[in-house]
Amino acid sequence: MGKNNANHQIFHSFCLNPNISFDGQDADEYPILVLRAHPVTQLPCLFNSFFLILFVLFLNFFLPKYLDFYQVIFVNFFGLSLIFSYLYFNFMNWFFNVGIITNKRVLDIDFYGLIYKETTIAMLSKVEDITAKVGGFFSSFFDYGNVFIQTAGTETNIEFINIPKPQEVAKIINQLLKNG
Amino acid sequence: MDNLPIINNSQIIFLFFKVFSLVFSFVYLVFSVVSFQQTKMMSKTIRVAKSGILIILSIIQLLLSIFLFFMAIFL
Numbered sequence: 001m002g003k004n005n006a007n008h009q010i011f012h013s014f015c016l017n018p019n020i021s022f023d024g025q026d027a028d029e030y031p032i033l034v035l036r037a038h039p040v041t042q043l044p045c046l047f048n049s050f051f052l053i054l055f056v057l058f059l060n061f062f063l064p065k066y067l068d069f070y071q072v073i074f075v076n077f078f079g080l081s082l083i084f085s086y087l088y089f090n091f092m093n094w095f096f097n098v099g100i101i102t103n104k105r106v107l108d109i110d111f112y113g114l115i116y117k118e119t120t121i122a123m124l125s126k127v128e129d130i131t132a133k134v135g136g137f138f139s140s141f142f143d144y145g146n147v148f149i150q151t152a153g154t155e156t157n158i159e160f161i162n163i164p165k166p167q168e169v170a171k172i173i174n175q176l177l178k179n180g
Numbered sequence: 181m182d183n184l185p186i187i188n189n190s191q192i193i194f195l196f197f198k199v200f201s202l203v204f205s206f207v208y209l210v211f212s213v214v215s216f217q218q219t220k221m222m223s224k225t226i227r228v229a230k231s232g233i234l235i236i237l238s239i240i241q242l243l244l245s246i247f248l249f250f251m252a253i254f255l
Contacts, residue, residue: 021227
């Protein structure tokens with residue numbers, strides 16, 4: 001496991017044997033699969049940014065009538081900085097909202113906005129049922145969907161939303177359960 | 181009445197612009213500081229090989245916001 005046989009697919013949204021570590025990882029624990037939302041789900045953010053850039057450029061036709069040169073420069077700079085931050089914020093949200101399947105556990109790490117962090121953990125031995133769902137035109141076309149992992153007892157159920165290859169993920173977890 | 185200052189349209193626009201630019205650039209500065217802290221925290225939670233790039237991006241954002249804030253002050 002590790003660097004040599006690491007396999008990162010679909011823009012790092014489906015990483016087999018990745019070379020990463022996480023908070024609270026046990027010494028004898030290693031990640032087998034790391035999942036992020038399919039990159040296609042991030043397209044609206046890119047489109048929004050593109051139209052916002054167009055809007056900022058469009059403003060330049062009107063602003064010089066009311067503002068002086070330095071004020072126009074400020075508005076442009078401020079607008080572009082906000083768009084950069086919007087892109088950066090969305091990228092961070094995508095990059096750090098991960099599902100991790102290790103040889104011992106299943107983890108779902110979520111960051112909401114800039115302030116909230118939620119980590120859901122379930123031991124592999126407690127996993128009872130795995131459901132993979134793919135629905136809709138885009139989901140079927142790009143092969144992404146949701147995986148629901150039901151656990152025994154009081155442990156929280158885990159959901160991986162909009163991840164690529166949900167059937168394969170369910171298969172990998174099933175394989176781990178059989179081996180474990 | 182003749183001694184009252186007369187404020188024309190361009191001065192009103194300038195005043196509004198000054199207030200809004202200061203307020204928004206300050207809010208953006210606060211957002212960038214929080215974003216920088218959060219990036220550091222996220223990078224500690226999930227450690228990847230090239231997390232330094234993300235820290236650098238958040239520093240760029242922070243520097244941009246500081247620059248904008250000073251620009252708004254001296255505008």
